Every structure is written in structure tokens, then in C-alpha cells.
Amino acid sequence: MSTRHLISTDDLTDDELRYVVDLGEEFSAGRAVLDRPLTGQIAGIYFRKTSTRTRTAFSAGALRLGAQIIAYGPDDLQLNTGETTEDTGQVFSRMLDVLVARTAGDPEEMRGWAAQDRMSVINAMSSVEHPTQGITDLVTLKRRFGKLEQLRVLYVGEGNNSAASIALSITRFPGVHLELRTPPGYGLRPDVAARAAAHAQRCGSTIVERHDMADLPPELDAVYTTRWQTTGTSKPDPNWRDVFAPFQVNAAIWQDHPNAVFLHDLPAHRGEEVTADVLDGPASIAFDQAENKLHGAMAVLDWCRRGIVG
Incomplete structure (x- = not known):
């Protein structure tokens, strides 16, 4: 499995953006084959801010693709006791395959978590981009x-x-x-x-x-x-x-x-x-x-772990 991150849409080349959108549309239309490419992987779902659609979409999408999930709320991590974001990212990357995070803050924090090649990091909303x-x-x-x-x-x-x-x-x-x-x-x-x-x-x-x-x-x-x-x-x-x-x-x-x-x-x-x-x-x-939040989430998860397929 490859490790790719999505912190900004600018992280995608034009071909990759088109591929992810096309795959999401195929999921939406029921044409994509669900071959459960994330079987055996663990996705962390970490949301500091409220979410209905995005959190549900990535949780359901990861499960549909074969992953298991661990959900974290805003008060669940040792970040609240002073642990650095860098140390948190290091620990996450040694236990998780994917981290989906909503911080509503500076996306550079997610860039710090993405500074490794073991765990994919997906921006589920920062102050700058969604x-x-x-x-x-x-x-x-x-x-x-x-x-x-x-x-x-x-x-x-x-x-x-x-x-x-x-x-x-x-x-x-x-x-x-x-x-x-x-x-x-x-x-x-x-x-x-x-x-x-x-x-x-x-x-x-x-x-x-x-x-x-x-x-x-x-x-x-x-x-x-x-x-x-x-x-x-x-x-x-x-x-x-x-x-x-x-x-x-x-x-x-x-x-x-x-x-x-x-x-x-x-x-x-x-x-x-x-x-x-x-x-x-x-x-x-x-x-x-x-509803397409689910299909887009599945396409992003698939691309982050497999890249362009076919």
C-alpha cells in the first residue's frame, strides 16, 4: 500500500483530481466495484469540531472499504495535557493507517502529522480549506x-x-x-x-x-x-x-x-x-x-491508500 495525503486539493495533480472525482461519481452511480481495498487497515477519525456529514461519511466509507475505525473526540487525546502535535502524529503513524482529522485550525498542524510515510492524513476541514x-x-x-x-x-x-x-x-x-x-x-x-x-x-x-x-x-x-x-x-x-x-x-x-x-x-x-x-x-x-459526501470520502480513502488504479 502507498501513503498519500490530502491536506489541500492542491496536493492532487490534475490527473489525480480527475481520477478521485470520477471514482466518487462511480461510487455514487453504483458502478464502482467494492473490493474492500482497506481490509486489515485502521482508520482514525479525529474531530475537534462538530460534524454530521463528514464524520459519518468517512466512518461509513472506511467501514464499507474494509477498514476498522477508532473515533476520537476533542477531549480524548493527550494534546489537552500538553503533548506536542508532533509527538501525537508520531504515535498515530505507528498505530494507524489513515487519520481523518477536522481541526478547524491551521492546516500546518496536519502537515506536521503528514511528515512521515506510514499513515495517510486527510483534512476533514481546516480554517483555510475543506x-x-x-x-x-x-x-x-x-x-x-x-x-x-x-x-x-x-x-x-x-x-x-x-x-x-x-x-x-x-x-x-x-x-x-x-x-x-x-x-x-x-x-x-x-x-x-x-x-x-x-x-x-x-x-x-x-x-x-x-x-x-x-x-x-x-x-x-x-x-x-x-x-x-x-x-x-x-x-x-x-x-x-x-x-x-x-x-x-x-x-x-x-x-x-x-x-x-x-x-x-x-x-x-x-x-x-x-x-x-x-x-x-x-x-x-x-x-x-x-449523500455524495460518502462517495467522495470513499474515493479519497481509496486514492490515499492505493493511488490511481487501472
């Missing part, structure tokens, strides 16, 4: 449209870790147009925006970020939002909701884009970032997207 969410999003779009090339996607809301991951992944497919409409002061991190722009230039796609909701693109295949209060974060501005209010996704968008699908990484707060008639309406594929 790469497995980005892969889930691409699996969902591929499943819906049969392709990723040439899609036109509108992202509305905070330039958070989910926004970063869709920006860093979908821009690597030719002909894609990704437009982000983020509230003033809550856009993509400059380093993420620069990396996504470099991907777009290299791969023949386009990415635009604006801080208003005027003059939306004339053609859209998908509209995507996330909740305004990102897991594990808080906003220092007490009036931040006033800044976010114009960026609510509601039915008015579908007046000009009747064929667009709606995505949401969940959990959702109806009446805030999205209205109930959109989230629960015919355009919504948000719960298909949630």
Missing part, C-alpha cells in the same frame, strides 16, 4: 451533468473554507466559469484567490469575485451557498448580518436561471443564507450532495 467538500461538490456536479467542463457556477456567501475548496478544484477543468459573490470584507483569502486564478489561467477556465449581487451572469448551471456562520468560527463585527443580508439565495435568482440546480454544503439555516422554498424546492440537489 478539500473533501470540494471533491464532494465536483462529484455531485459530475453526477448531475455528466461532465465538469464548461459548467457555469455561481457561489454566493462568505469566502470560507468551502468556497476556497470549490475555487481551488473546479477551476482545474477547462471552460468552467466560477463566479463568487461574497460580502464586502468576507471574500476569499488573497492567497487562495491567487492560487485559484493560477489554476484557471493554466487550465482554460475563468474565476471572478465580486462583492455585490448586481448583474449576475446570464447563464448558470448551478448556484451554491454555505451557511453564514462557518463551523468553528465567529465574526468580530456585531452587525455582520446586515452585511450578509443582500447575499441571501432566494427564488428571484431562478427567474432568470430556471434550469440551474442549487447546492448547499449543509447544515442550512432556512431564512438566512437560503430561503426554504429554494432549499426544499425542485432545483435543490443539496441532499444528493450530502
Whole structure:
């Protein structure tokens, strides 16, 4: 077995990203063969922050692929008594084959855990990126449209870790147009925006970020939002909701884009970032997207332990 890590989607080459997305879509469509490649392996599931979809997806996915799992909560490790993250990583790597971790903190901690060749490390969400969410999003779009090339996607809301991951992944497919409409002061991190722009230039796609909701693109295949209060974060501005209010996704968008699908990484707060008639309406594929967390997780686990197969 090989050892590969996924801390950022930028850890994947273009071919590897396409392979993982295609494999996730095959799992989603029921076409992939479940040959249980993780039989005999142990996956650690370590979450410091709350999770419904990602934790369940990686736990169920590891089990379906033949692994056994050990789950850790935020108060279970000696990190709380002062043990260094480096020492914790050394111990993990001598007992586990895969570590799936949500820290909601600096991803460099996970880089430290990945500085060995025995245990794969998977970022289940850091403060900067949520790469497995980005892969889930691409699996969902591929499943819906049969392709990723040439899609036109509108992202509305905070330039958070989910926004970063869709920006860093979908821009690597030719002909894609990704437009982000983020509230003033809550856009993509400059380093993420620069990396996504470099991907777009290299791969023949386009990415635009604006801080208003005027003059939306004339053609859209998908509209995507996330909740305004990102897991594990808080906003220092007490009036931040006033800044976010114009960026609510509601039915008015579908007046000009009747064929667009709606995505949401969940959990959702109806009446805030999205209205109930959109989230629960015919355009919504948000719960298909949630289900694809499992299929994307299985594809990531398979790639981390086996690489490209076939």
C-alpha cells in the first residue's frame, strides 16, 4: 500500500483530481466495484469540531472499504495535557493507517502529522480549506451533468473554507466559469484567490469575485451557498448580518436561471443564507450532495491508500 495525503486539493495533480472525482461519481452511480481495498487497515477519525456529514461519511466509507475505525473526540487525546502535535502524529503513524482529522485550525498542524510515510492524513476541514467538500461538490456536479467542463457556477456567501475548496478544484477543468459573490470584507483569502486564478489561467477556465449581487451572469448551471456562520468560527463585527443580508439565495435568482440546480454544503439555516422554498424546492440537489459526501470520502480513502488504479 502507498501513503498519500490530502491536506489541500492542491496536493492532487490534475490527473489525480480527475481520477478521485470520477471514482466518487462511480461510487455514487453504483458502478464502482467494492473490493474492500482497506481490509486489515485502521482508520482514525479525529474531530475537534462538530460534524454530521463528514464524520459519518468517512466512518461509513472506511467501514464499507474494509477498514476498522477508532473515533476520537476533542477531549480524548493527550494534546489537552500538553503533548506536542508532533509527538501525537508520531504515535498515530505507528498505530494507524489513515487519520481523518477536522481541526478547524491551521492546516500546518496536519502537515506536521503528514511528515512521515506510514499513515495517510486527510483534512476533514481546516480554517483555510475543506478539500473533501470540494471533491464532494465536483462529484455531485459530475453526477448531475455528466461532465465538469464548461459548467457555469455561481457561489454566493462568505469566502470560507468551502468556497476556497470549490475555487481551488473546479477551476482545474477547462471552460468552467466560477463566479463568487461574497460580502464586502468576507471574500476569499488573497492567497487562495491567487492560487485559484493560477489554476484557471493554466487550465482554460475563468474565476471572478465580486462583492455585490448586481448583474449576475446570464447563464448558470448551478448556484451554491454555505451557511453564514462557518463551523468553528465567529465574526468580530456585531452587525455582520446586515452585511450578509443582500447575499441571501432566494427564488428571484431562478427567474432568470430556471434550469440551474442549487447546492448547499449543509447544515442550512432556512431564512438566512437560503430561503426554504429554494432549499426544499425542485432545483435543490443539496441532499444528493450530502449523500455524495460518502462517495467522495470513499474515493479519497481509496486514492490515499492505493493511488490511481487501472
